Amino acid sequence: MKQFDYVRPATVAEAVAAAAQPGATYLAAGTNLLDLMKGNVSRPDRLVDVTHLDGLDGIEHLADGSLRIGALVSNADLAHDAEFAKTYPAVAEALLSGASAQLRNAATVGGNLLQRTRCAYFYDTASRCNKREPGSGCDARDGENRTHAVLGWSESCIATHPSDFCVPLLALDAIIEIEGPKGRREIALDELHRLPGNTPERESALEPGDLIVAVRLPPAARGFAAHARYLKVRERTSYAFAIVSAAAALRIENGKIAEARLALGGVAAKPWRARAAEDVLKGVAPTADAFQEAAWRALTDAKPSGDNAYKIELARRIVVRALTLAAAGTPARIPALPASPFASTSGAIHA
Amino acid sequence: MPELNLTSAPAHLRHGSSIGQPLTRRDGVLKVKGQATYAADNHPPGMLFAVIAVSSIAHGRVTSLDVAAAKRHPGVVDVMTPDHKPELAIDPEIKTNPFVFRMEVLQSNEVRYANQPIAVVIAETLEAATEGAVLLAPRYEILPALVGLDAGESYVPPVVGVGNPAENHHGDVAAGLASADKQIDATYETPAQYHNAMEPHAIVAHWNGDNLQIDMPTQGLMLSLARVAELFGVAHDNIHIRSPFLGGGFGSKGLMAGPPALGIMAAKLAGRPVKLVLRREQMYGPVGHRAPTRQRLRIGADAEGRLTALDHHARTVSSTFDDFYEPAADASHTLYAAPAIRTSHDAVRVNTGTPLFMRAPGEATGSIALESAIDEMAWACGMDPLAFRLKNYAEVEPITGKPFSSKALRACYDQGAARFGWAERSLQPRQMRDDAGLLVGWGMGTATFPALMFQAEARATIRRDGSGAMEIGAHDMGQGAWTALAQIAADAVGLDIDRVNFKAGTSDLPDAGIAGGSAHTATAGAAIHSAGAAVIAKLADLATNDERSPLFGAGNTGVIARDGRLIRRDDEGRSESYAGILARAGVAEVEARGTGAPNPAAMEEYAMHAHGAVFAEVKVDPELGQIRVTRMVGAFAAGRIVNPHLVKSQLFGGMIWGQSFALHEEAITDRRSGRIMNANLGEYHIPVNADVPPLDVITVEEHDPHVNALGIKGVGEIGITGSAGAVANAVWHATGVRVRRFPIRIEDLLTQT
CATH class of the missing domain: 3.30.365.10 (Aldehyde oxidase/xanthine dehydrogenase, molybdopterin binding domain)
Known part of the structure; x- marks a missing residue:
C-alpha cells in the first residue's frame, strides 16, 4: 500500500488543524475509506483518526426537544437505543436495513453521511470517472448503469448516494454540526450533499479540515413518530444497497395529513427530498389516490440515465407503499427484516 | 506437517459400522479454533x-x-x-x-x-x-475487446465439457415438432458466474x-x-x-x-x-469461471402431454486462446423421455479468461433452462408440472436407451411433493397470496447429475497394536472428506474410526484422483474399500494358515473383520484379534494397496445418474417486484449415503446455490471494455443468511449394485440442478411473468401490478 501518515489528535481543534492539510482525510470506522484505499481509489497522505476524540459518542436530548447525536455514535448503538427508535422509528429502521450487522457495529453516524458512491466505475481505477479524476469522463454514462441515478444527474456523473440513514434524516430536516478551521457552524443536511453538475468531484459542502461532530434532529422531528417508515427495495435481503428507497413520515390530525415528509434514496447523488410531493399531501386525507398523486409529483423531474428507466416506476411505487405503510402507523417493534417489503413475513430471521 | 488432531466421533452414535453414521466433521474443532492450516x-x-x-x-x-x-x-x-x-x-x-x-x-x-x-x-x-x-x-x-454471446462468428466446438460430442440426437426432431399438438420455442440466458x-x-x-x-x-x-x-x-x-x-x-x-x-x-x-x-x-480472470449461455429450447407434446420432440441448443463462449465449452444442452440427455431429442452447441470467442468447470458444469446452466422449458410446456398442455414430468418419466436413458443402474426418482417426486404439500398448488399462476397480500408461487424442478468414477489408489495398514492406518491423497474442500472417507476406511479395516489413522491431503500419499465430478467419495471410497479388503485378506492369510490360530483352516473368504478382530463367518464364537495375529506371526504390520476405478462393463450396460426433485416456494411483492424464497424441499436419491449429516450439508449448499443462480449471481461485464464491474463479494451477489429459507432435504433410499462396490453416487453438485429451475418456476407461478434471463431481476417483474 501507499505509505501514509497516521495521526491521532487529542482534541477536535488538533484534529481540524491536522486534517486541514492537503492530502489529509479523516478516519472514523473506515468501513468505506479502507476499502477505497485498498482498491487504490483513495490515496490519502495522512489519516486523521478521530475515533479517540472525547465527547462525540453521546446521544443527548436537548432542552428544546432536539436530539443531538454525536458523530462517533455507531449505527448499531443508535438503532438499538430504545428511546431513539421509538421517537424516530424510520431512522432506526433505515439504519438496520443498511450493510450488515458487523458493519453497523463499526460504522459511525458521521462516516455514514460521507460515504462515497457505489458506482462501479468510481471504484474501478481503470475506468474514466469525473468524480475520481475530474475531467476524465464518465464511463458509467454508456456503461452498465441499471442502478444509477434518475434524478439530479448530469452528463458528468450519474452516480447515486448509497446511504439509507440519510434518507429519513433528510425527511426529518436533520441539521449537521461542523467544526472547521474557521470555527463551528451548522447546515441543513439537504445542503451537505451536492448534485454533480460539472463538478462531481465536489460531493459535499465541507471544506478542508471540516469535521462533522454531530447530527441534530429538530424538535418537529418528534411529531412524526406515530407514522414513519423506511422502505428499501434491494436485490437481496441484507447486505445490499437500495435500488430505490423511501422514507415517509406523516403527522395525521383528525383524519387528515397535517404534514408530510418524504425523501428518496438510491435515485440521485444525494438523498432526495420530495417537497412537491409533501405539498400535495398537506391537508388531505391519507388515501391511495393522494399517495399516487404524491408519487407522480415526487418523480416529475426524473429521467433515465441509462438502462434504468424502471427505477422511475419503481420509485413511484415505493413512494406509494411507504406512504401507505406510514399512514397505517408505525409498528410497535421494528420488523425482523427492517425496511423490507417482506417485513410482515412471519417467522423471518433477523437480517 | 504435524499430525492433524481430528476429534473423535461421539461413541453413542455407533451401531456397529461407521458408514451411514451422521458424524460431525472430525476437523470441525480445528477449524473453529483457527488451527486448521490453510495454504x-x-x-x-x-x-x-x-x-x-x-x-x-x-x-x-x-x-x-x-x-x-x-x-x-x-x-x-x-x-x-x-x-x-x-x-x-x-x-x-x-x-x-x-x-x-x-x-x-x-x-x-x-x-x-x-x-x-x-x-x-x-x-x-x-x-x-x-x-x-x-x-x-x-x-x-x-x-x-470481444464481449458477449454475439461477439463474433460462431462455430461448433469439437467437444463440450470433458470430451462430450457437441451434438447428439436420436429420432426425428423436425417430425416430432411438426406432429406436436402443443409447442414451445423459448430462449433462456444465463450469465457468467465466478466460483468465488x-x-x-x-x-x-x-x-x-x-x-x-x-x-x-x-x-x-x-x-x-x-x-x-x-x-x-x-x-x-x-x-x-x-x-x-x-x-x-x-x-x-x-x-x-x-x-x-x-x-x-x-x-x-x-x-x-x-x-x-x-x-x-x-x-475474476485467471482461475476459471462458468461461461454465459444462451439456450433455445423447442419442445413439442401431443394431446395427452407426451413429449414428441425436445430440441436443446446452447450458445456459449470460450476464450480467444483455449477451449472449454459449458455443455449446457447435455442436460437434456438424461431426464425426459421423448421419441426425438437433439442437443447441440455452438460458441463464440471472447476476451475472457478460459471458462472452466464450475459446480455442476453444464448441468446447472442446462437444468435451469430445461426445467423452465418443461414448466412452460406443462402449462401449455394445461397440466400440473409434476404430473407432466411423471407423464414423461424416462424409464431408460432417453438417447442411449440404456437401463438406469438405479433410479429412485419417482420416490423423490412422491416424497418431496408430499413433504412440500404440492397437491394444494393452483394450476393457474398468480392465484396464491399470503395474509400480507404477497404473491405466492410454487415451482419444481428435477435434479440430475451423472454418477462418475475416476481412478484412485489407497494404502491400508494394520499394526501390531491392533490399530490401522489408511493413506490416500484425498482432498477436503470443506465437504467433509476427512470424515466421510475415514468412515469408509474404518469399515474397510474393521476398526472403530478412532483406531484408524486416516491420512489425506498431501502428494506423497497414494493418488486419489481429483475431487470433482461429484465422484470423490465414490472413487476414493472404492480405493479405500479395496485397500481395506486387501489388508484384511493378508491378515486372514496369516491367521488361517497358522494352526495355532482359532481361525486355522477358515480360508480367506471364511472370515469377517469387525472391531479389530477376524471372526469366522460360519462360527462367530471363533475369532482372533488383529494384535494377536500379528504378535504371533512376529510382524510389525501388514500393508496392502487397493484401487478404485470405473467399471467399463457396467458403464457399457447401464446409465448411471443420481436424481432428485426440488420444490420451492417464493413470495413476490406484487408492486415492487422484490422476490424472496420462503421454503424449499429437496428429495434426492444418490445411492448409498456415507454420512447423512454431511450429505445434507452438501445438498443444502447446492440448493442455496440454485437459489443464487435463479435470483442473484451474475458477473456484470462492461460491454465495451470487457472488464468485470462487480468483482467483489459486496456487489457480486450470492444469498446471505437472511435470504436462505428453511430448507428441507430428504435422502431417498436407493441401492445401486452397479456404480461401484459401495453403491455411492455422489452429492457434490446435484443440489444446484433442479433447484435453480424450481425457484424460477415458482416466480412464474407467483406472478404469471415468465422471465427467461437469469438472474431474475426486480425490473423483470414490474411489468404489471
Missing part, C-alpha cells in the same frame, strides 16, 4: 510476499511497466516480468494433455483478458508488494535446491504435481504438495492455474520462499 497460513522462515499486477484491459499488449518505480519502493525485492523471470521447462502454451489449460505466466506481453497477470512484485511485506504493483503503472496498446471460493487461490512455494515444497489448495494433488513437474522440469519425487484443507474449490482449484505457477517462479527468482495470494478481484 496461506504457512510462513516458512525468510518468506517473501508476491503480489500480482493484472491487466486492466481485456485485449492488447503491455507496452511499458515502470519497474524502476516499483523497485525503488522500500521493501520491494524484485519485479518479475516477461523480460525478467526464470525459464520454464516447457512452453506453457503447449497442451500436454486434455486436462492442461493454457495459463499466463509472463510468457509474453500480450493481454488476452481483463485481470490477466502481467507482472509479479516480490517484497519483504505484503504492503510493499501491493504498492509496488500499483507503481508499475502499466501502459497498454489497446485492441477492441471463500479461500482465495494461494500458494507458499519453497525451493530447496531441486526440491520444491508447495502449500496450495488443490482439488487434484497429483494432476497439479504433474503439471508443476513438467513446467519446472523437476522430478515428481522432488515435489511435495500439502493441501490438507481447502476453503472451497467448486472446480476452480482442480487444475493448475497461472497464479500458483507464478508463485513458484517468484520463489525461484528470489531464491527464498514466497507466498502469493490472489486478491478477490484477481479471482
